[in-house]
Amino acid sequence: MAEYKLTTPLTDEDVEKLKAGDIVYLSGVMYTARDAAHKRIVDLILNGEEPPFDLKGAVIYYVGPTPPKPGEPIGSAGPTTSYRMDPYAPILIEHGLKGMIGKGKRNQAVKESCKKHKAVYFGATGGAAALIAKAIKKAEIIAYPELGPEAVRRIEVEDFPVVVINDVYGNDLYEEGRKLWEQK
Template sequence: MKLTTPLKDSDIENLKAGDTVLISGIIYTARDAAHARLVKLLDEGKDLPFNPKGQIMYYVGPTPAKPGNAIGSAGPTTSYRMDPYAPRLIEVGLKGMIGKGARSDEVKEYIKKHKAVYFAAVGGAAALIAKSIKKAEVIAYDDLGAEAIRKMEVVDFPAIVINDIHGNDLYEMGQKEFNRED
């Protein structure tokens, strides 16, 4: 399935855990240090450095770009480190998150309640993923280096739906299938 950002509720409603997608458009990058700053801005009633409505956040700390490339290797980082911050960003309109690993029960509840989605990018395929990133620019927190917030233009960025609005979790589904006695 092809998705284009910003995501709409109708895009999210059609997704099911296990679906593979190709994402095109703008996505934003941030890891835990940047997330803490974003939530602090919200707590202070200040504007974020980008409008989160309908957007996707990719949990990545890319390597520097080689000459002629938009970005270096850009593989996903472990998502649970963003779990303390994700509900607040989902509340203000964030529709998608990309990372690796399981999410907390609280994040999964916010995904259902606010019609959001959690995707996994394939770990170990960082150089391949980088080929789908056509443009990348730091838009906030340059002092964080690789963890700065970037605005990235992507074409056919590959991802897998892990948590959908129906409460499904691909990781849990896979474990049940593996542990099933025939």
């Protein structure tokens, strides 16, 4: 396992060097979106319309943050369970998405899309929402404000800590970790 510091937007070269289990500190711009926003974004794409942000090289963080305290850019911002985005992720990956951040397993279609189109799924630590929020330096709603916490936000991050769960080679940290545990 290696450690990397990467800046968004991510490139093919960035994600090709990552392997399941690697620790990555992301800096730059990311976007927040959960299932309701994902459905709307995919509907736009399927209707030949532009999504609310450029997907090329983008990273989406699956989060519905709490309201910020005065003077803070965002409230508590822990990852949400990723499988709810599985029906939409392959289309977004096909259109340039390079990274997704959440918690929990992904389905085979998402893993295959990551391999085919060179994207990665990162895990963020559940239960560390307040700590994760400290890596978010700026946040603004850019689409679907009526969704409240699930609105799409453009966030600026500095050394946002994640672990590679699914890489471009088809590796899955959850499966590999279980195999190692069963061998012991």
